[in-house]
Amino acid sequence: MKLHPALAAAAALLLAGASQAAEPSPHAVKLYDTYCVQCHGVNRDGNGINSPAMAVKPRDHTDAKAMGDTPDDVLFKAIKGGGLAVGKSVLMPRWEDVISDDEIKQLVVYLRFVSKTDTK
Amino acid sequence: MQLRHLVACAALAAALPPAAWAGGADILESQCVACHAIAKPQGRTVEQVLERKGPDLYYAGSKFNKEWLAAWLQKPTVLRPAGAMYSRAVKAGAGGAADTIDPAALQPHPKLGADDAAAVATALMELGAPEGLVAKGAFKNDPPGGMAALLFNKLRGCASCHSAKPGAGGASGPELHTAGARLQPDYVVAYVSDPHKFDPKVWMPHLSLTPADIQRLTAYLMTLKEGAPQ
Numbered sequence: 232m233k234l235h236p237a238l239a240a241a242a243a244l245l246l247a248g249a250s251q252a253a254e255p256s257p258h259a260v261k262l263y264d265t266y267c268v269q270c271h272g273v274n275r276d277g278n279g280i281n282s283p284a285m286a287v288k289p290r291d292h293t294d295a296k297a298m299g300d301t302p303d304d305v306l307f308k309a310i311k312g313g314g315l316a317v318g319k320s321v322l323m324p325r326w327e328d329v330i331s332d333d334e335i336k337q338l339v340v341y342l343r344f345v346s347k348t349d350t351k
Numbered sequence: 352m353q354l355r356h357l358v359a360c361a362a363l364a365a366a367l368p369p370a371a372w373a374g375g376a377d378i379l380e381s382q383c384v385a386c387h388a389i390a391k392p393q394g395r396t397v398e399q400v401l402e403r404k405g406p407d408l409y410y411a412g413s414k415f416n417k418e419w420l421a422a423w424l425q426k427p428t429v430l431r432p433a434g435a436m437y438s439r440a441v442k443a444g445a446g447g448a449a450d451t452i453d454p455a456a457l458q459p460h461p462k463l464g465a466d467d468a469a470a471v472a473t474a475l476m477e478l479g480a481p482e483g484l485v486a487k488g489a490f491k492n493d494p495p496g497g498m499a500a501l502l503f504n505k506l507r508g509c510a511s512c513h514s515a516k517p518g519a520g521g522a523s524g525p526e527l528h529t530a531g532a533r534l535q536p537d538y539v540v541a542y543v544s545d546p547h548k549f550d551p552k553v554w555m556p557h558l559s560l561t562p563a564d565i566q567r568l569t570a571y572l573m574t575l576k577e578g579a580p581q
Contacts, residue, residue, distance in 0.1 A: 258397075261401060262396050262397060264401060264438045264560065265400055265401055265438060265552070266554050266556075267396050268437075268438050268441065268450075268484055269437055269438070269512065269521070269554060270511065270525035271453045272443070272444065272449070272450050273441055273442065273443035273444075273450050274450075276447070277445060278444045278448065278449045278450060279441075279450055279523075280433060280437060280441050280449065280450045280451070280452065280521065280522045280523055281511050281512055281521030281522060281523055282449050282533075283449050283524075284510055284511055284512075284519070284521040285508075285511050285518050285521070286442065292448070293463065293487070313556075313559075321506070321507070321508055322508045322511055324508070324556030324558060325556065325557060325559065326556065328545075328547050328553075328556075328557040329547055329551065329552060329553070329556070329557070
């Protein structure tokens with residue numbers, strides 16, 4: 232039996248929609264612009280205004296391979312507790328004092344949107 | 352006659368500082384408030400931080416050195432290379448290059464005459480930090496030690512956002528090569544220990560530094576006095 236093309240497209244959309252948001256949360260974008268852009272950059276590719284002064288280059292959030300390999304809970308821990316919480320650079324600070332757990336979850340979803348990767 | 356003259360002089364002398372303060376307070380309340388909070392804001396949102404036009408001044412009397420303030424207000428220099436909120440001034444880098452600062456997005460600080468600058472500096476020094484924010488004597492005034500510059504530049508990441516010398520370091524935070532002339536050491540200890548006590552949404556992170564590191568870094572910053580008033 233052959234699946235109708237429109238039905239197949241709808242099924243594909245549904246599957247993609249299960250993990251990747253079609254539109255980013257406006258609040259997550261504001262959080263990213265306030266705290267993350269200084270190092271991760273306007274293009275979200277690790278080339279922020281501070282990046283030339285950093286010994287370790289900030290993560291490129293548009294890198295689908297590296298981001299796709301990183302589970303949600305690692306992204307959550309890195310934002311909440313900083314690089315040291317996930318065995319990475321001290322230059323990624325902890326944000327738990329200024330970004331709530333719920334907001335960090337929104338940022339993880341936003342990172343999936345930016346990197347065009349699925350939740351893991 | 353002589354005594355009456357003396358009394359009159361004493362009364363005039365006593366009246367001078369409050370008069371100067373009142374003039375400075377008028378300027379603060381009529382002009383500075385357009386960009387700065389001179390009273391502690393009730394709560395703060397990310398939106399307010401993104402839109403901020405100038406740093407908070409509600410604890411200015413515990414933060415700044417008065418001589419520096421009076422000199423800077425007459426001849427303001429750029430303290431924050433990317434403006435009061437960096438995110439509004441950065442432009443995307445092209446082709447993998449780092450972001451840059453759009454000079455058109457930066458607002459120069461108004462320049463005051465000598466009398467107004469002195470009056471505003473006096474008024475700002477009256478704005479002491481609220482109870483519990485800046486502990487007097489928190490800075491122990493021990494020598495910074497040989498590791499302090501390394502802590503600043505490498506180990507604790509301060510140089511990612513701040514400069515310890517002109518043209519070096521990151522740009523999202525204020526320059527620190529003038530910190531020793533500009534800032535009070537007890538304030539530096541308090542702010543670095545917990546920046547979110549001053550502004551719960553500011554983009555300066557909490558750095559989990561040890562008390563010993565905070566003393567070393569503060570002692571180091573106090574040695575950086577580029578452009579100090581003579």
